[in-house]
Amino acid sequence: MPELRIDPLSGLRVIVAAERSERPGARSEVAEREAIDPEGDPFREGHEDRTPPEVWALRPGGGEPDSPGWTVRAVPNLYPALEPGAPNGSDPLDSGRGDPELFAVRPASGAHEVVVNTPESVSSLHHLGPEGLDLAMRGWRERMRAHDGAAYVHVIVNEGREAGASLPHSHSQLYALPFVPSSVARERERFTAYRDRTQGRNLLADVLQEEVRRRERLVAVDPEAVAICPFASRGPFHVQIVPRTPVARFEDEGPT
Structure with a gap:
């Protein structure tokens, strides 16, 4: 029977209807990815001149910027969703006098970078090894630390055309936003309310403890983290990785 579930972290309501997975055409198939042509790969080591000038690189042996010898490299996105510039923090609905600005437009300021995960022409993180x-x-x-002045910094990994990746070489994208996304703000409010209501307890830690106790949605457990399918998953194959020791920020030093 379909269930209406409430995500304990965000408060969002999700309808879980497992029976719908049996309807015709419900099961998606992803074709095997073709091997990357090294000569046409702009992110491959030795092709640094095919990207915008790098903003950072990890070079164990040293070397000049935009040269070979790197293991991870960051460059500005060639087609950015955000442009450098000071954010406009004004609220368009708080004009003080007269009618509020209902159809507000502000410059999308911030930073949009590509982090090339490896110098080799591989298409997925799982090819990198631990x-x-x-x-x-x-x-x-x-x-992320380089943009610690942003209101919110978000890193995504989208692999394959199905996920919107325009290039097959394994890479990540970083967005330094001038605002905190509403979904993140909602979770922060719920964490704070839960802490106040329970005299200091951690909402995510309590959810994790209950998931481990029930053992209904556990995927994997190791000394540092637990992988679970969330109680109110928003789609098939939704997996959440939770650190066993609470960490305030992903970019803080600690296990990866």
Whole structure:
């Protein structure tokens, strides 16, 4: 029977109707990805002249910017969703006098970067192995810290055309936003309210403890983190990775 579930972290309501997975055409199939042509790969090591000038790179052996020898590299997005500039923090609905500005437009200021996860022509994070993934995450953290003055910094990994990636080489995208997304603000409010109501307890830690106790949606457990399918998953294959020791910010030092 379909269920209406409430996400304990965000408060969003989700309808879970497992029976609909049996309807015709419900199961999606993803074709095997073709191998990347190294010569046509602008993110491959040795092709640094095919990207905008780098803003950061991890070079264990040193070297000049925009040269080979890097393991992780960050460049401005060639087609940015955000442009550099000071954000306009005014509220268009708080004009003080007269009618509010109902159809408000402000410059989309901030930063939009591409973090190239590896110098090799591979299409997925799982090709990097644990050491390569650790280096990629180090790059994400470095670039997040570089934009610590932004209202919110978000990193995404979209692999394959199905996820909107325009280039097959494994890469991440960083958005330094001039605002806090409403979904994040909502979660922050719920965490604060839960802490006040329970005399200091952590909402995510309590959710994780209950998930481990029930063992209904556990995917994997290791000494540092637990992977679960959230109680109110918003789509198939939704997996949430929760640190076993609470960490305030992803970019803080600690296990990856």
